[in-house]
Amino acid sequence: MTGCEDALVAFLLDQVDAAAVDHIRTCPRCRAEQPVVRALAVRLAADPAPTPPPTLAPRVLTAAGPLLARNAQGAAWRAAWPAVARALAAALIPLPAILVFDVALVRAIYSLLGAVLPHGLSLYLVVNHAALLALLLTLTYGAVPFLAARQARLLLQDGYRHG
Numbered sequence: 619m620t621g622c623e624d625a626l627v628a629f630l631l632d633q634v635d636a637a638a639v640d641h642i643r644t645c646p647r648c649r650a651e652q653p654v655v656r657a658l659a660v661r662l663a664a665d666p667a668p669t670p671p672p673t674l675a676p677r678v679l680t681a682a683g684p685l686l687a688r689n690a691q692g693a694a695w696r697a698a699w700p701a702v703a704r705a706l707a708a709a710l711i712p713l714p715a716i717l718v719f720d721v722a723l724v725r726a727i728y729s730l731l732g733a734v735l736p737h738g739l740s741l742y743l744v745v746n747h748a749a750l751l752a753l754l755l756t757l758t759y760g761a762v763p764f765l766a767a768r769q770a771r772l773l774l775q776d777g778y779r780h781g
């Protein structure tokens with residue numbers, strides 16, 4: 619059974635069914651209100667949807683800008699960090715081999731120089747050579763985090779441009 623409200627709402631929303639028509643026919647109150655509801659429905663349907671002001675979209679984008687940028691940066695970093703981790707791992711994998719090779723090289727040079735030079739002089743040369751190798755290794759591997767960070771920054775900027 620359709621109540622008064624159901625019947626009037628059906629007329630207001632232009633969704634009239636047989637039950638609503640039956641109710642309007644038998645209910646004096648709804649029969650009296652039905653023309654008002656129909657007029658209201660016609661006026662609501664005639665009212666055009668409001669057009670947003672042209673400044674609304676730029677204002678919304680400006681307000682959401684920092685949040686969108688933070689989201690894009692987080693997404694770009696999540697996309698970039700596996701590449702940075704791979705670069706760091708690739709740089710660190712040969713380190714033990716390089717150290718073993720350098721130690722063998724220094725010992726070979728030491729034994730070679732020991733055959734032709736006085737002990738003190740060959741020790742001095744070998745220590746100098748070992749110190750130079752250690753300095754070069756330190757500089758090379760010290761640069762790896764900076765290069766990886768720079769690569770990540772470039773990837774982030776790239777993500778900004780394309781994201």
Ligand SMILES: [Zn+2]
Nearest residue numbers: 621622645648
């Ligand atoms: Zn009624």
